[in-house]
Amino acid sequence: MTKPPLALYLAAPRGFCAGVDRAIKIVEMALRKWGAPVYVRHEIVHNKFVVDRLREQGAVFVEELEDCPDDRPVIFSAHGVPKAVPAQAQARNMIYVDATCPLVSKVHIEAERHHEAGLQIIMIGHSGHPETVGTMGQLPPGEVLLVETVEDVAKVEVRDPSKLAFVTQTTLSIDDTAGIVAALRAQFPQIIGPHKEDICYATTNRQEAVKAMAPKIDAMLVVGAPNSSNSRRLVEVASRAGCSYAQLVQRATEIDWRAIDGISSIGITAGASAPEELVDEVIATLRTRYDVTVTEVETATENVEFKVPRALREPA
Structure with a gap:
């Protein structure tokens, strides 16, 4: 027919992308260097096929650091982790490798810089997404406020409207983010944005x-x-x-x-x-x-x- x-x-x-490619290489190289098992906190990247293939090679995927033994290496996923996680690994004398995408790390550094300048930060992102959790976890509670939609902007309660900055999750829709940024600038005219677009x-x-x-x-x-x-x-x-x-x-x-x-x-x-x-x-x-x-x-x-x-x- x-x-x-x-x-x-x-x-x-x-x-x-380059960040995903690097994260996968990190797990593969860790397995070659230290042998199996190597622990990975959260999925290294969000793809079942990739995760299953690394699991076959000896990677063990866990949700939290508590699920890892002290004597085996642990890798933090490409999405980034709150500051408390590497601090906890250090306290336990663990070998750990951070596979956070450098473009996500850039947002972390940005947030810290704004915090040091006395600014409160608004993050445009998805609640519960590992990258959002990791970025918000770079600073003390209350220093990073999350907005997901234009409607959220009207409801956000800030400490001082004249001392604000914003950052974004790197994987968002450019068009959606533009609308939220416009709403933030309209409501908080003095808000400071990134020098370069956060979306990767x-x-x-x-x-x-x-x-x-x-x-x-x-x-x-x-x-x-x-x-x-x-x-x-x-x-x-x-x-x-x-x-x-x-x-x-x-x-x-x-x-x-x-x-x-x-x-x-x-x-x-x-x-x-x-x-x-x-x-x-x-x-x-x-x-x-x-x-x-x-x-x-x-x-x-x-x-x-x-x-x-x-x-x-x-x-x-």
């Missing part, structure tokens, strides 16, 4: 590629995990940019075939913690049903690389 034609538009850039280059680039693809396609598949903030934002960005159907899939097995029945064009992208092999799997699965023609939509070139900590570059 003849397969129906399908024009497939592939976002570039997509998938792993990879989040921005992936969202821009989706916006460029959306008018060309009938449907969009975003390869990523449901607990991945940047992946979920890509689905939202696609919908807002005019794509009539957008779905988040962890693996090809999750594609909703009924929802894309009768389409002639589809876009594929991947969140910053989704490996390329999962994108390849989705494309291969589409080829079993369609006569696929692939066009890459490139909106930016990425050549960022972050070094792993010195402790892992030195011999055991």
Whole structure:
């Protein structure tokens, strides 16, 4: 039977960012240096496929430091941790490696600098997300206030409206954040913002590629995990940019075939913690049903690389 034609538009850039790549390398190098088991506090990145593969190599994923023995190395995830966590590890004389993305660390440093200048900080982020918890945990309670929406801005209670700064979670939607920033500036005209945008280059680039693809396609598949903030934002960005159907899939097995029945064009992208092999799997699965023609939509070139900590570059 003849397969129906399908024009497939592939976002570039997509998938792993430099911070995710570095975090995964840190776990792999720690396993080579110290042997298994190596403990990891929280998922190293938000992707089940990546986590399961590292687990097979000997990584043990735990929720809290209390779940780790004193005599084995522990790695802190790419999302960052509150200051109390490394302090606790030091008190227990543990070997620990911090895999926090350097762009998240930049936000931590920013928050501390504002605090030292006597400013209270408003963080734009998602409640309960590990990155938000980590950033807010850099400073004493009450020094960082969280807002998630424009509506939250009207309700936030600050100590002194003339002594405020704001920071943002790095994986948010650029458009959503712009609205919240505008509301903050309207309500608190003296508020100080970041010197450079907190939303990371990879989040921005992936969202821009989706916006460029959306008018060309009938449907969009975003390869990523449901607990991945940047992946979920890509689905939202696609919908807002005019794509009539957008779905988040962890693996090809999750594609909703009924929802894309009768389409002639589809876009594929991947969140910053989704490996390329999962994108390849989705494309291969589409080829079993369609006569696929692939066009890459490139909106930016990425050549960022972050070094792993010195402790892992030195011999055991």
